[in-house]
Amino acid sequence: MAGTPPRSPLAPEQFPNLPRIGGVSFSAVAAGVKYQGRTDVMLAQIAPGSSIAGVFTKSSTRAAPVLDCQAKIGGDSDAGAAVIVNSGNANAFTGKNGIEATRAVTNAVASALDLPETRVFSSSTGVIGEPLAHDRITAKIVELQATLDEDAIEAAAEAIRTTDTFAKGAGAEINLHGSKVSIAGIAKGSGMIAPDMATMLVYIFTDAQIERADLQAMVSELNEVTFNSITVDSDTSTSDSLLIAATGASGVDVTNNADFKTALHGVMKDLALQVVRDGEGATKLVEIQVTGALNDAEARTHGLSIANSPLVKTAIAGEDPNWGRIVMAIGKSGATADRDLLSIRFGDVRVADKGWVCPDYHEDDGATYMKQSNLVIGVDLGIGSGKSTVWTCDLTHGYITINADYRS
Amino acid sequence: MAGTPPRSPLAPEQFPNLPRIGGVSFSAVAAGVKYQGRTDVMLAQIAPGSSIAGVFTKSSTRAAPVLDCQAKIGGDSDAGAAVIVNSGNANAFTGKNGIEATRAVTNAVASALDLPETRVFSSSTGVIGEPLAHDRITAKIVELQATLDEDAIEAAAEAIRTTDTFAKGAGAEINLHGSKVSIAGIAKGSGMIAPDMATMLVYIFTDAQIERADLQAMVSELNEVTFNSITVDSDTSTSDSLLIAATGASGVDVTNNADFKTALHGVMKDLALQVVRDGEGATKLVEIQVTGALNDAEARTHGLSIANSPLVKTAIAGEDPNWGRIVMAIGKSGATADRDLLSIRFGDVRVADKGWVCPDYHEDDGATYMKQSNLVIGVDLGIGSGKSTVWTCDLTHGYITINADYRS
Known part of the structure; x- marks a missing residue:
């Protein structure tokens, strides 16, 4: 990434104050996957008992980590979970090499955090068709683990940027049944990494309590009217992924709860519009x-x-x-x-x-x-x-x- | 049209020498529909006994003259025919007004050339949503009729340009059964008229002898692999039209003739690629x-x-x-x-x-x-x-x- 592009004229003034989500902590490191002098790998650790759901690109040439996430996402588990994301290389169109790289990274995280491999989800965003230097990522797992912090979500948002001109976050807090339920999400997208396409990655965390299948149904429905209703240039990435984790730390069951759904819709729409606001060259x-x-x-x-x-x-x-x-x-x-x-x-x-x-x-x-x-x-x-x-x-x-x- | 845009770097060196087509004559006038100081209306008169076929845009908001052509194109007739085309105004999104304008122009031509109204085809290309000043066109019918000339096809190609950077023509001559059969075509497209979309118009003439239904089948098939296989920006005009007239003046029946089909394919492909070569801003x-x-x-x-x-x-x-x-x-x-x-x-x-x-x-x-x-x-x-x-x-x-x- 040569130089820092000017911040989009449509960007919000600053990264929002996002609520802390009980059961989720974040870290980010500079692993030098491709970029120098900036963070490029983020880790999120998610507490045991969390529900995890996701939505992924329908591209027939989707990247290895997307295929890996899709294979894992439908499983229920009481074990904890993790999400690891790198920028700089999309690990797409990389054949068997790509599958091996994804496995190397997710297995290293599983081993370090003592998780089943099926509970480690990964994304990669950046150049297509070049092998992912997965050893640069696995070399940083210890550091990522050591620096996990409940308040580090902005650092995570920064690490997944490619040529996004600003880090993207949105959150909500609502009161349900006398308790507070919080949602915090981050996204990257519509920045361009020479030489590849825009790629949208979205990670949302909540302390609400909800079964995986119910969470999946809610996020799939809301995805249609938020992220699937934006377009910058009609081109579809090979890596588009959205993951949501509900830790249940608030103790509030939000199954079929309209207020929670409205709040989640708000967070997703906010993030989606931030992606458009960072559309390449956008002025309107x-x-x-x-x-x-x-x-x-x-x-x-x-x-x-x-x-x-x-x-x-x-x-x-x-x-x-x-x-x-x-x-x-x-x-x-x-x-x-x-x-x-x-x-x-x-x-x-x-x-x-x-x-x-x-x-x-x-x-x-x-x-x-x-x-x-x-x-x-x-x-x-x-x-x-x-x-x-x-x-x-x-x-x-x-x-x-x-x-x-x-x-x- | 403010000023003349520079000729496309992909343009051919000059307008080709096109064969004269027995039974077809052309004229062009400056009617001042919108542009000043240039020709903007062309007329083609086609001899009795000619077969006429066409292909039109599938847009659901297509312009009044397109709807009029589609209503007329399927009819067999031994009468002569005519094609009248103006640039500067697309007569699209003009409601009943548009239908009346089309009728005024085609009826005036029918009356002047002593043709059934159903044998006069028209196209309009240019600004959308403004009433067509059809009286400026009908006032020039006498002059158009008086100047009809078998050798004026290039003048016709010039008159239908909007902001095309060059006039587009292509032709072929083949020998069949010891006789010569000729094809000559003109097109406009991919130039832009402030404030509207690119519009493609194509007119092809041949002295071959062929029934209307056979001609329609052949041109529909070839259209798929020529004009329907080009794209400049994925946007579809409300006015796209292709008309072909076979006068039979050569006396050579080309029904199901592979050599004729190959020659027609060549002319259509040549014109289609000229449209791409004049694509807005194109350098490749x-x-x-x-x-x-x-x-x-x-x-x-x-x-x-x-x-x-x-x-x-x-x-x-x-x-x-x-x-x-x-x-x-x-x-x-x-x-x-x-x-x-x-x-x-x-x-x-x-x-x-x-x-x-x-x-x-x-x-x-x-x-x-x-x-x-x-x-x-x-x-x-x-x-x-x-x-x-x-x-x-x-x-x-x-x-x-x-x-x-x-x-x-």
Whole structure:
């Protein structure tokens, strides 16, 4: 990573104060996997009796650690658990070598922390197709173990950055049945590591008490409306992973609890939008609200077609209220649309109504609206009651500069 | 259109010498639909007895003239025919107004040339959502009719440009059964008209003799491997149209004739690649050859996933032999792939073989290859015998500059 990229103009002011999660501790070290002079490996130790669930990329070329996590994630266990993550090398497209590297790292952690191998989860993010120098990681396990600390979650968030321009965290505290339940999560993503693709990694911890299967169902459902509803450039990583651990330390059962689900949704959405805010070259955060579609799935198809359209995204970069390109993106999406029922708005500015530009729409109003950093594009198909919200960023010269640079 | 954009570095040296097609004549005028000081309407008159076929955008928000062409195209007729095309305004998202504008233009041509209204086909390309000033076009029908000329095809190609950086033409002459059969085609596309999307229009003429249904079947099949296999930015126009007219003037029946089909394929591929060569900001023409897929459809899905990936396209712009991004694009495509059977090459440079970088691959070889203007990326899935070839261009700062400029 040559130099530090400037912090995204859409970044939050600072890393949030996250609640301490009983039963989870963190550490980070500089192992020199690829980067020099910074931390690049994090470890999280999770207490016995915790429930662990996860969501992973559907890529058919997914990386070795992803396959390893998927093989392990469905198992119930009263044993403790651990998560180890390195940045700098994705351990993807590395054949048998990759499987062996993953095994070397997770087995070393299992041995040091006295855990079953099936309870050690790992992720790798960075360059593709190069062997992972796993000995550099295993050489640091003792140090990682010695420095585990309940308050070190920000250090963990820093260690998993590639070219993210800021470390990403979000948390929540709620009162349930007279007790406090806490959630803390970290993520990396949308920064770019020369020469690879954006990769999203998310780790969420809570002291709530919930069975693994219930936790998995809740996080899978919430994932659809948070991390699976964001797009920076339509490209899907080979390493995308989300892991959540519920330690039960609060003693509060949150099975089917609506308040907990709302709080978890908030943390996941916050982290997801931070990933978009750090989208390569991003200068605008764009929420696309689709209503009136045939059903929710078709609303989502329209929303993603708009959010992924290079022509829509470059228009936003140019602060151009170019609703013609939105019509185009709806038309090409493959989902049901009737040109003469279609309505479009920018924030509260009504642009087109039932297939025709609004008589009271003035381009100056649209142009003024587009100058904001946070934009809402509303599309109503006028057909049914399906709805969906997706988030994206604009497509700027910054994206080209970051991604067209030749590898050094 | 503010100023003339620089000619694409991938443009052919000059407009080709196209064969005269018996039974077809052309004219072009400056009607001032939007642009000033240049031609913007073309007319083609086609002799009685010609067969006419077409292929149109599948966009659900397609423009009024596209809907009108689709309603007319299936009809057999011994009457003559005409094609009228304007640039500067797409007559799209214009409601009833758009239907009336299309009718006004086609009826005026029908009346002037003494044709049934059902035999006048029209296209419009340019700004979306603004009413088409159809009276400016109808006021020029007399002049268009008076200047019809068998040798004016280049003038027609010039008149349909929006911000295309060059006029596009391709032709072929073949000998069949001792007689000469000719094909001449023109196209516009991938130039950008502030404030709208790229739009592809294609008109092909031949003096071959063939029934409408046979011509339609042949052009539909060839369209899949030519115009439907190119992508500049994954965005689909509301106006894409291809029309072909076979006048029969050569007296040569080409029904199911393989030589004619090969010649037509050549003309269509030539025009399609000219559209990519004029892709916004393009500096590289990229052919993606996918083999070994489960079937041809899956090969095409993989090919388009690579061709539309912003990360692959920016890597090509940066002359970066970044095969990791190709692995990523294959993984996200949704079609079948096995990471450990996948092989990749840049031209003749073997990069990865069965899921692992080739031991004799040197990055310098890949980097040297990527400096060329015309690139071939080969991907073998190692699964079946499905294959497909698609074409794209790189994604550069030029694309952002062209498309993020605010409308003036």
